[in-house]
Structures are given as C-alpha cells and as structure tokens.
Amino acid sequence: MQHLLRAADLSVDNIHSLLDSAAIFEQHITSRTRLDRMQGRVLINLFAEPSTRTRLSFERAMLALGGQVQTIGAAESSLLKGESLEDTGRTLSCYGDVIAMRHPTPGAVAALARGARIPVINAGDGSHEHPTQSLLDLYTMKRRVGRLNKLVVGLVGDLKHSRTIHSLVDMLAPFQPQLVCVAPPELGLPAELVNSLAVRGISALHADDLSTVMPELDVLYVTRLQRERFEDLALYERLQASYHVNAASLVGAKKNMVVMHPLPRVNELSPDVDADPRAAYFDQVRYGVPVRMAILDALLDALAADKPAL
Amino acid sequence: MQHLLRAADLSVDNIHSLLDSAAIFEQHITSRTRLDRMQGRVLINLFAEPSTRTRLSFERAMLALGGQVQTIGAAESSLLKGESLEDTGRTLSCYGDVIAMRHPTPGAVAALARGARIPVINAGDGSHEHPTQSLLDLYTMKRRVGRLNKLVVGLVGDLKHSRTIHSLVDMLAPFQPQLVCVAPPELGLPAELVNSLAVRGISALHADDLSTVMPELDVLYVTRLQRERFEDLALYERLQASYHVNAASLVGAKKNMVVMHPLPRVNELSPDVDADPRAAYFDQVRYGVPVRMAILDALLDALAADKPAL
Amino acid sequence: MQHLLRAADLSVDNIHSLLDSAAIFEQHITSRTRLDRMQGRVLINLFAEPSTRTRLSFERAMLALGGQVQTIGAAESSLLKGESLEDTGRTLSCYGDVIAMRHPTPGAVAALARGARIPVINAGDGSHEHPTQSLLDLYTMKRRVGRLNKLVVGLVGDLKHSRTIHSLVDMLAPFQPQLVCVAPPELGLPAELVNSLAVRGISALHADDLSTVMPELDVLYVTRLQRERFEDLALYERLQASYHVNAASLVGAKKNMVVMHPLPRVNELSPDVDADPRAAYFDQVRYGVPVRMAILDALLDALAADKPAL
Numbered sequence: 001m002q003h004l005l006r007a008a009d010l011s012v013d014n015i016h017s018l019l020d021s022a023a024i025f026e027q028h029i030t031s032r033t034r035l036d037r038m039q040g041r042v043l044i045n046l047f048a049e050p051s052t053r054t055r056l057s058f059e060r061a062m063l064a065l066g067g068q069v070q071t072i073g074a075a076e077s078s079l080l081k082g083e084s085l086e087d088t089g090r091t092l093s094c095y096g097d098v099i100a101m102r103h104p105t106p107g108a109v110a111a112l113a114r115g116a117r118i119p120v121i122n123a124g125d126g127s128h129e130h131p132t133q134s135l136l137d138l139y140t141m142k143r144r145v146g147r148l149n150k151l152v153v154g155l156v157g158d159l160k161h162s163r164t165i166h167s168l169v170d171m172l173a174p175f176q177p178q179l180v181c182v183a184p185p186e187l188g189l190p191a192e193l194v195n196s197l198a199v200r201g202i203s204a205l206h207a208d209d210l211s212t213v214m215p216e217l218d219v220l221y222v223t224r225l226q227r228e229r230f231e232d233l234a235l236y237e238r239l240q241a242s243y244h245v246n247a248a249s250l251v252g253a254k255k256n257m258v259v260m261h262p263l264p265r266v267n268e269l270s271p272d273v274d275a276d277p278r279a280a281y282f283d284q285v286r287y288g289v290p291v292r293m294a295i296l297d298a299l300l301d302a303l304a305a306d307k308p309a310l
Numbered sequence: 311m312q313h314l315l316r317a318a319d320l321s322v323d324n325i326h327s328l329l330d331s332a333a334i335f336e337q338h339i340t341s342r343t344r345l346d347r348m349q350g351r352v353l354i355n356l357f358a359e360p361s362t363r364t365r366l367s368f369e370r371a372m373l374a375l376g377g378q379v380q381t382i383g384a385a386e387s388s389l390l391k392g393e394s395l396e397d398t399g400r401t402l403s404c405y406g407d408v409i410a411m412r413h414p415t416p417g418a419v420a421a422l423a424r425g426a427r428i429p430v431i432n433a434g435d436g437s438h439e440h441p442t443q444s445l446l447d448l449y450t451m452k453r454r455v456g457r458l459n460k461l462v463v464g465l466v467g468d469l470k471h472s473r474t475i476h477s478l479v480d481m482l483a484p485f486q487p488q489l490v491c492v493a494p495p496e497l498g499l500p501a502e503l504v505n506s507l508a509v510r511g512i513s514a515l516h517a518d519d520l521s522t523v524m525p526e527l528d529v530l531y532v533t534r535l536q537r538e539r540f541e542d543l544a545l546y547e548r549l550q551a552s553y554h555v556n557a558a559s560l561v562g563a564k565k566n567m568v569v570m571h572p573l574p575r576v577n578e579l580s581p582d583v584d585a586d587p588r589a590a591y592f593d594q595v596r597y598g599v600p601v602r603m604a605i606l607d608a609l610l611d612a613l614a615a616d617k618p619a620l
Numbered sequence: 621m622q623h624l625l626r627a628a629d630l631s632v633d634n635i636h637s638l639l640d641s642a643a644i645f646e647q648h649i650t651s652r653t654r655l656d657r658m659q660g661r662v663l664i665n666l667f668a669e670p671s672t673r674t675r676l677s678f679e680r681a682m683l684a685l686g687g688q689v690q691t692i693g694a695a696e697s698s699l700l701k702g703e704s705l706e707d708t709g710r711t712l713s714c715y716g717d718v719i720a721m722r723h724p725t726p727g728a729v730a731a732l733a734r735g736a737r738i739p740v741i742n743a744g745d746g747s748h749e750h751p752t753q754s755l756l757d758l759y760t761m762k763r764r765v766g767r768l769n770k771l772v773v774g775l776v777g778d779l780k781h782s783r784t785i786h787s788l789v790d791m792l793a794p795f796q797p798q799l800v801c802v803a804p805p806e807l808g809l810p811a812e813l814v815n816s817l818a819v820r821g822i823s824a825l826h827a828d829d830l831s832t833v834m835p836e837l838d839v840l841y842v843t844r845l846q847r848e849r850f851e852d853l854a855l856y857e858r859l860q861a862s863y864h865v866n867a868a869s870l871v872g873a874k875k876n877m878v879v880m881h882p883l884p885r886v887n888e889l890s891p892d893v894d895a896d897p898r899a900a901y902f903d904q905v906r907y908g909v910p911v912r913m914a915i916l917d918a919l920l921d922a923l924a925a926d927k928p929a930l
Contacts (some may be wrong), residue, residue: 034350040654042680050386056405060352063378068683075385075695076670083884084891091883094905095676263401264393271394285404344660360696366715370662373688385695573711574703581704595714 003113003120004295007131007170014298015171019139021294022287029064029290037297038067044096045069046088046112047123048077048103053263053285054123054133058100061292070096086115093117098300100132101125119299127161133262134167136291137221140284144258145218148175152216154207156182156243157223157268159189164262165223166193169204173197179204180213184239187225210245215252220245222261222269246270250278260284313423313430314605317441317480324608325481329449331604332597339374339600347607348377354406355379356398356422357433358387358413363573363595364433364443368410371602380406396425403427408610410442411435429609437471443572444477446601447531450594454568455528458485462526464517465489466553467533467578468497474572475533476503479514483507489514490523494549497535520555525562530555532571532579556580560588570594623733623740624915627751627790634918635791639759641914642907649684649910657917658687664716665689666708666732667743668697668723673883673905674743674753678720681912690716706735713737718920721745739919747781753882754787756911757841760904764878765838768795772836774827775799776863777843777888778807784882785843786813789824793817799824800833804859807845830865835872840865842881842889866890870898880904 003009010018028035043062047055050073059069083091089112092099100121101109106128113120124130142148153172159165159181169179169189179197181188181204189197189204197204207213214220222245230236244267245259258280261269265281273279313319320328338345353372357365360383369379393401399422402409410431411419416438423430434440452458463482469475469491479489479499489507491498491514499507499514507514517523524530532555540546554577555569568590571579575591583589623629630638648655663682667675670693679689703711709732712719720741721729726748733740744750762768773792779785779801789799789809799817801808801824809817809824817824827833834840842865850856864887865879878900881889885901893899 032350040652040684042683044676052382052386053401055386056354056380056382056402059380060405063352063380064350070676070679070683072672072676073383073385073693075693076672076675082886086891087884090902091673091905092676094902095680095909264397266392271396282400282404285401289405342660362692362696363711365696366664366690366692366712369690370715373662373690374660383693383695574707576702581706592710592714595711599715 002299004131004299005110005113005120005122006129007134007167009131010135010171012174015135015138018135018291018294018298019142021297022139022290025064025290025293025297026287034066035064036066038062038065038300041067041097041300042095043067043069043296044092044099045071046077046092046099046101047072048074048101048108049124050074051102051124054102054288057285057288058121058123058292058296061289061296064289065293065296067097067296084115085111088112089115089120090117098296121295121299124163127163127166129167130163131167131171132292132295133164134171135295136284136288137168137260137262138171139287139291140260140280141219141258143287144280144283145256148172150176150178151218152178152180153219153221154180154182154210154213154217155189155221155223156210156245158187158225158229159183159223160187161226161229162223165221166190168221169193169197173200173202177202180217181206182208182210182213182243187239210249211252214249215254217253217257220253220257220259222259222265224264224266224268240267244268244270245273247272247276250276253278312609314441314609315420315423315430315432316439317444317477319441320445320481322484325445325448328445328601328604328608329452331607332449332600335374335600335603335607336597344376345374346376348372348375348610351377351407351610352405353377353379353606354402354409355381356387356402356409356411357382358384358411358418359434360384361412361434363598364412367595367598368431368433368602368606371599371606374599375603375606377407377606394425395421398422399425399430400427408606431605431609434473437473437476439477439480440473441477441481442602442605443474444481445605446594446598447478447570447572448481449597449601450570450590451529451568453597454590454593455566458482460486460488461528462488462490463529463531464492464520464523464527465499465531465533466492466520466555468535468539469493469499469533470497471536471539472533475531476500478531479503479507483510483512486512490527491516492518492520492523492553497549520559521562524559525564527563527567530563530567530569532569532575534574534576534578550577554578554580555583557582557586560586563588622919624751624919625730625733625740625742626749627754627787629751630755630791632794635755635758638755638911638914638918639762641917642759642910645684645910645913645917646907654686655684656686658682658685658920661687661717661920662715663687663689663916664712664719665691666697666712666719666721667692668694668721668728669744670694671722671744673908674722677905677908678743678912678916681909681916684909685913685916687717687916704735705731708732709735709740710737718916741915741919744783747783747786749787750783751787751791752912752915753784754791755915756904756908757788757880757882758791759907759911760880760900761839761878763907764900764903765876768792770796770798771838772798772800773839773841774802774830774833774837775809775841775843776802776830776865778845778849779803779809779843780807781846781849782843785841786810788841789813789817793820793822797822800837801826802828802830802833802863807859830863830869831872834869835874837873837877840873840877840879842879842885844884844886844888860887864888864890865893867892867896870896873898
C-alpha cells in the first residue's frame with residue numbers, strides 16, 4: 001500500500017489490520033499516552049475544496065502521532081492551477097512526508113499521486129471516492145454492532161452522487177452485506193456500482209418505505225440530499241420530506257442497530273434521535289481520529305525503510 | 311468556570327486569580343521558560359470573522375503552553391452554516407480540548423457552547439462581548455497604574471457598538487470605576503448597560519470636551535469610530551475629527567495616566583503619542599499572550615479531573 | 621544583518637556563510653537529525669499575496685529547526701490594511717520571533733520592518749525583490765555546477781517584471797557572472813539594473829536565439845512569461861512559443877550545465893526535460909528548505925544576545 005486512493009486499494013487483510021491498529025490508537029487517546037511516532041514528520045493537508053471535518057480529523061490525527069501539519073486551503077490551491085497536478089505532487093514531496101488531498105474533480109487525487117514521491121491519501125474527490133470515511137464507518141460498525149460480516153445495511157438519501165456511499169459500499173462488499181436502498185429511483189446507486197456488486201454476489205434491494213425494513217436493519221446509514229444537485233427545487237423539498245429520519249422512525253428497530261450519518265446533517269436526521277443510544281454519528285466523528293492515525297501510520301511505516309528524508 | 315462567554319461569567323475572585331496567573335506566565339515568557347502544561351492538547355481557533363490580532367494571541371498563548379492549535383477560518387466556517395451551531399460545537403469537541411470562537415452574530419458563541427463537550431471562549435461575538443480583551447485591559451491597568459479600584463476611566467469613541475467597551479465596563483464595574491464618556495450622544499453607552507451600572511452604584515458621566523476632564527483621568531481608553539456604522543459619511547468625518555487624540559491632547563494629564571486602545575487604530579489616535587511613556591496600547595498587545603495563557607490554563611485545569619480525552 | 625529585505629543586504633561573506641550553513645542543514649535533513657534550535661520560537665508567515673511554495677518552504681524550515689509557525693493569509697491580511705504597515709510590524713513583534721512577508725507592493729516589506737522589533741524577511745514584494753529565492757538559486761548552482769565564480773548564465777523569459785531575476789542578478793553580481801539575456805526587447809532587464817551591473821563591471825549580453833548560446837552556458841535560468849502582464853494576448857502567445865525550452869533545446873549544451881526554473885512552470889519549460897540529468901528545478905524546491913533554515917538561524921542567532929523574549 002503506497003497510496004490510499006480508492007476503497008478498492010485495501011484488501012480485507014489491510015482493513016482488519018488498520019481497524020486493529022485504530023483500536024490501539026483509540027486506547028492511546030483515551031489514556032492520553034504521548035506518542036512521537038511521527039516526530040519530525042509533516043502531513044500536507046491539501047484541500048482544494050473546503051472541508052472542516054475531514055481536514056481537522058487528519059490534522060488532529062497527525063498531531064496525536066507527534067507529527068506536524070502544513071495546510072493548503074482552497075484559496076491558495078487555486079494558485080497551483082497553473083501547473084499540472086503531477087508538478088504539484090512532486091513539489092509538495094519536497095516539503096512533506098505524506099499528503100491528504102480533497103479536490104472537487106474525480107481522479108484529481110490520483111493525478112497528483114502520479115507526480116508525488118510520498119504517500120497520497122484521497123480525502124474525497126468530487127462524487128468519486130472517500131475511502132478514509134469508509135474506514136471510519138467500518139470501525140464504527142465493528143465497535144458498535146460487534147461485527148462486520150453479513151450486516152443488513154439500510155442506505156437512505158442521495159445514493160447516486162454521494163462519494164461516502166460509493167466508497168462505503170465498495171469497502172463493505174467483501175463482508176457480504178445485505179444492502180437495502182431507500183432512495184428515489186433517480187437517486188439510486190450508480191448502475192456501474194450495482195453491477196460490480198452483483199459480480200461479487202451482493203444484491204442491493206430497494207425499499208419504498210423505511211418503516212417496513214427497519215426491523216431487519218443492523219445499520220441505518222443516512223445521507224444528505226444535496227440541494228445543489230436538483231434543478232427542480234419542488235422535487236427536492238418533496239424528497240427531503242419523505243426521507244426524513246426522526247425518533248419515531250426508529251420504532252421497531254433492533255436494540256443494537258446503529259444510526260449513522262457522515263455529517264453535517266440538515267433536515268434529514270432530526271436532533272430528537274441524538275439521545276437514542278442507537279445514534280452513532282458523533283461516535284463516527286470521534287473515531288475518525290484513531291482511524292486516520294492508523295492510516296497515516298501504515299502509509300509512513302511501509303515507506304520508512306526506503307524513503308529518503310525530504 | 312466551564313466556559314468564558316461574557317465578562318459577567320468572572321467573579322472578582324476569578325479576575326484576581328487570572329491576573330495573578332497571567333503575571334506568572336508573563337515571567338515565564340520573559341525568561342523563556344519552556345512550559346508543557348498543554349502537551350498533547352489542542353486549541354481550536356474558530357474565527358467566523360477574520361481577526362488577526364486576537365487569533366494570533368490565542369495561538370501564541372497555546373503554543374507557549376506547549377499545546378497545539380487547529381484553525382478554522384472565515385471561508386471554511388461558512389461551510390459549517392448548513393448545520394446548527396450546537397452540532398458544530400459537539401463535532402469540534404471530538405477534535406480539540408478547548409475552543410476560542412469569534413462570530414459576527416451576538417449570542418452565536420453561547421449557542422456553540424450549548425453543544426460543546428469542551429470549554430468555549432468568546433473571542434468576540436458581534437457588538438455583544440469580548441471578555442478576553444477586557445481581561446487583558448484590566449491586566450494592563452493593574453500593571454501600569456498599579457491598582458484596579460476606583461480608577462477614573464475616560465472612554466472615547468463609539469461606545470454604542472464597541473463590544474470591547476461593553477465587556478470592559480462590565481468587568482470593571484465591581485472595582486467601582488468613575489466612568490467619563492467622551493462620545494457623541496448617538497454613540498453613547500447602550501441604555502441597558504447604563505442601567506445595569508446604575509444598579510451597581512456606578513454612574514457614567516458625559517464630557518463634551520476631553521481636555522476639561524483630562525487632568526482627572528487614570529486611564530484614557532480610545533476606540534475607533536467604525537466608518538461602516540455611519541449612513542451619513544459627512545457626520546463620520548466630523549466626529550472623527552473631534553474625537554482625535556494626539557500628543558497635544560495629553561497636556562495636563564497625570565504622569566502615570568495610561569493611554570489605551572484595542573487596535574487597530576486609524577486616525578483617532580496619532581502615532582505622535584507612541585513615544586509618550588503613557589502610551590500603553592502596544593503593551594496591551596503584548597499582555598494579551600500571558601492573559602490568554604491564564605484563561606486557557608484555568609479552563610482546562612478546571613476540567614482536567616473529569617474530562618475524557620478527546 | 622538584522623533584516624533580509626534585498627539581495628544587496630548580503631555581503632559576499634554573508635552569502636558564503638549562509639550557503640555553508642545550508643549545507644549542514646541539508647545533511648541534518650537527510651539524516652533526519654532532530655533539531656531544537658528554535659524550540660519555543662515562532663515564525664510569523666504573513667502572506668498578503670498567496671504563495672504556496674515559498675510559504676510552505678519557510679514553514680517546513682521553521683518546523684525542521686524545532687520552532688512553530690503562525691500564518692496570516694491574504695484574506696486576513698486585508699483586514700490589517702486599515703492600520704499602517706509600521707503598526708502591523710510592531711504588533712506582530714508581540715506574537716512572534718521572526719516574520720517572513722510577501723506583499724504585492726514593492727517596498728511594503730521594508731515599511732513593515734521599520735515598525736518591527738524582530739527580524740523581517742522579504743519573501744517577495746511585487747516585482748521588486750525575492751532575496752531568499754536567490755539564495756537557494758545560488759545554493760543550487762554551487763551544489764550542481766560546483767562553483768559560483770564566473771558562471772555563464774542564460775536568462776530566459778520576462779526579465780523586466782520578474783523579482784526572482786532582479787534579486788538573482790543582484791546577488792550573483794559579486795561573483796562576476798557573464799549574463800546572456802534571451803528575452804524580447806520590451807521584456808529585457810530594467811535599465812536601472814543594467815546600469816548598476818555595468819558599474820560593477822558586468823555586462824548583460826543579448827541573444828535572439830537560445831540555440832546559438834546554449835553551448836556556452838553553465839546555467840540556463842527559465843522564467844514564466846506572465847500572461848497578466850500583456851495587454852496584447854496575441855503577442856503573449858507568439859512570445860511564449862519562441863521562448864519555449866524542451867529536450868531538443870538542450871542539444872549542444874554542456875554536460876554539467878543546469879536547467880533552473882523558480883516554478884510553477886506553464887508552457888515555457890516542457891516536462892520532457894524532467895528526465896534529463898541537467899534538470900535542477902525540483903532540486904531548487906528541495907534546497908529551499910535548508911537554505912531558509914540557514915536564513916532563519918542566522919537572523920535569530922544574531923539577535924539572540926540582545927533580544928527580549930516576546
């Protein structure tokens with residue numbers, strides 16, 4: 001594993017190893033153990049699209065490992081546009097030891113990685129992939145439900161455009177999930193992804209009504225309908241109303257089911273769910289730090305032997 | 311003291327304790343003593359409105375305590391607007407140990423604090439409050455004039471909209487100051503604040519002419535007239551000319567009076583005052599660091615016992 | 621040496637001393653030696669104009685020395701515009717130990733330095749100077765060509781507006797270079813600079829065609845034609861085509877010649893040169909870190925004896 005660009009870059013062994021490592025880092029955080037594994041090393045956070053949550057999570061992870069962070073924001077990164085992404089990748093390799101990059105264009109992170117001499121992590125590229133989010137989602141499922149195999153997972157919202165959903169489904173596939181999609185037909189999983197799942201023996205069912213499938217679910221994964229995707233705002237308002245999850249929606253759900261959401265939420269997930277012990281979305285935020293510590297540690301460790309300093 | 315949202319959150323005992331603590335930190339800075347009281351801890355500087363001075367001061371204070379800082383700027387914080395301030399507060403609690411927040415809307419910092427699981431410091435919310443500025447103002451007065459009790463304090467400029475003035479007057483009140491307002495009638499202290507002072511036995515006198523009251527003052531506190539507050543720019547120009555302080559204005563002032571200003575200054579305070587030993591405004595900048603070290607230290611120490619890591 | 625504002629601030633002895641020091645720091649980087657020479661000290665990176673490369677290079681240099689960095693970006697620095705640059709300089713002196721500043725206006729960095737109580741480094745002021753770039757350029761020439769004296773240096777591109785070229789020529793002058801300018805007449809070296817070179821016994825030749833002079837060159841220094849400088853875009857396109865360097869352009873060049881470029885490149889330097897062993901532009905990026913470590917170290921060391929903390 002030289003870079004982490006797509007969920008598919010991780011084998012099942014990689015995933016188990018990273019989740020085990022994250023569990024150890026979570027213990028270190030809880031006990032406030034001082035780590036200096038990244039002493040003298042620098043993470044470059046290149047966010048060509050603003051993202052407070054993912055950026056802060058990577059930054060805190062690197063600081064918790066004893067390293068430092070250099071940040072390039074959206075305003076500055078536009079300055080780099082004159083040059084090729086390959087040049088940017090090679091240039092940044094002169095300043096840092098690892099790069100986490102978010103970019104609005106699918107494939108842009110892979111282009112930067114082609115020029116880079118250091119590991120590159122995809123922190124979200126357009127509607128394409130967001131593999132580190134998926135890893136923290138799996139960590140949350142394992143911690144809260146107790147297993148990863150054969151989970152019944154309800155997916156609610158815009159499944160067509162969400163990179164979070166695309167990477168999650170891809171990373172879950174080897175664990176043989178039963179997927180239940182609760183989404184309007186025009187916002188279902190991309191056909192390409194459905195085909196790729198079918199090849200691996202996984203079918204994605206469709207449900208019109210969340211309540212009918214609720215009792216079966218181990219995981220209820222809610223995502224935003226992104227208003228900017230809709231030309232017809234009346235449609236947006238109607239859909240938003242029908243894919244709304246609140247405390248009442250959970251009637252009939254398993255006791256150890258978990259409600260997940262990548263946040264931020266707008267209206268699709270009501271704050272009246274927060275007090276329910278099944279709410280796991282703020283745990284996802286919290287688990288993002290040890291999971292990203294595990295990713296940074298694995299990528300830098302793999303290269304430690306043969307990597308020249310700077 | 312769990313959060314520091316308003317000047318009124320601090321008792322007289324709190325204030326004395328923080329000023330004593332700041333004096334010790336000032337010594338540490340002077341002697342370049344290495345501190346690691348915040349080792350492994352992270353301050354989140356959330357500035358939804360740009361503020362170089364206050365932001366850098368908090369950042370330097372946290373670094374001087376051995377901690378680290380994560381910054382969210384104005385451009386990014388707009389991204390968070392989709393979610394409630396309570397959600398933002400709860401989310402940021404997963405990354406940092408303490409939050410310093412500036413926001414253009416009065417009350418926004420208190421809203422964030424309701425969701426936060428970690429201490430929140432108001433670094434200025436609209437025209438409402440700016441309590442850490444007031445604490446460094448009191449520190450400067452004590453260091454330079456030698457006492458806090460019964461000071462005669464001249465307030466010059468826009469007293470209606472200045473959060474710096476509002477918090478200062480509130481924090482000074484227990485020390486029984488004599489306030490002398492030198493401001494146009496339409497820019498005097500808000501009626502609510504005047505009433506609240508009256509209840510505490512403090513009257514705010516009005517003076518048309520600074521020179522007549524100058525000999526009585528222990529502190530001359532000058533603030534900007536903010537051009538953007540005026541619809542009538544001719545009025546702005548006229549007022550600005552009449553509330554201008556320069557070296558000549560200090561004729562007749564006490565030898566140990568201090569001239570203070572929260573900076574930045576534009577035309578209301580002339581650079582020809584800088585060489586006067588009574589000029590204390592760059593000391594205010596300098597004292598901001600040990601005072602904010604004291605605040606961070608007190609807030610994190612109070613929670614050290616019962617606070618879970620991350 | 622209290623500040624580094626212009627190439628001319630450095631004597632030949634200063635330059636040799638800084639290059640020697642940079643060579644030692646380069647060794648420390650390669651061997652990952654942990655340095656704490658700047659422990660507890662803070663660099664303020666004030667970039668009133670965005671510059672990812674130079675900013676990251678200073679930041680990494682300060683981190684590698686064991687220090688910390690506080691950044692003021694373009695968006696925030698506009699906030700400071702209300703106050704004088706002298707006031708900004710004095711204010712920032714209360715937070716940091718050294719300032720690196722980029723600004724679009726020639727002379728702005730010198731104005732800030734007049735108010736500052738701490739060393740100030742010019743990280744590029746408009747079309748005026750960029751002395752730290754020149755020092756890393758000299759370091760690259762010495763490392764790669766093996767000497768600084770009497771180099772034959774080809775300068776390609778917009779020599780009129782490039783601060784990189786202006787500072788480079790000025791810093792090279794004591795080493796008696798032979799300059800060969802390959803630029804359109806309207807974009808040649810400024811007359812003032814040509815005169816100042818003549819006084820020092822250095823002539824700047826002009827060549828219409830790069831290929832005729834290529835065999836003589838020790839250094840080929842390529843810079844961008846900046847599209848925004850041209851009112852006539854057709855002229856820009858024509859010039860860009862004629863000052864294009866690619867692998868074929870290097871036919872006949874010396875084996876130990878070096879091709880340099882301050883980056884970012886657009887079309888004036890083809891990626892097909894990258895694989896040529898004479899390509900030195902990514903080395904320039906890399907050498908920027910130890911060279912800036914040497915500059916920071918020299919400026920802070922010079923003041924260590926008499927500088928008050930904060």
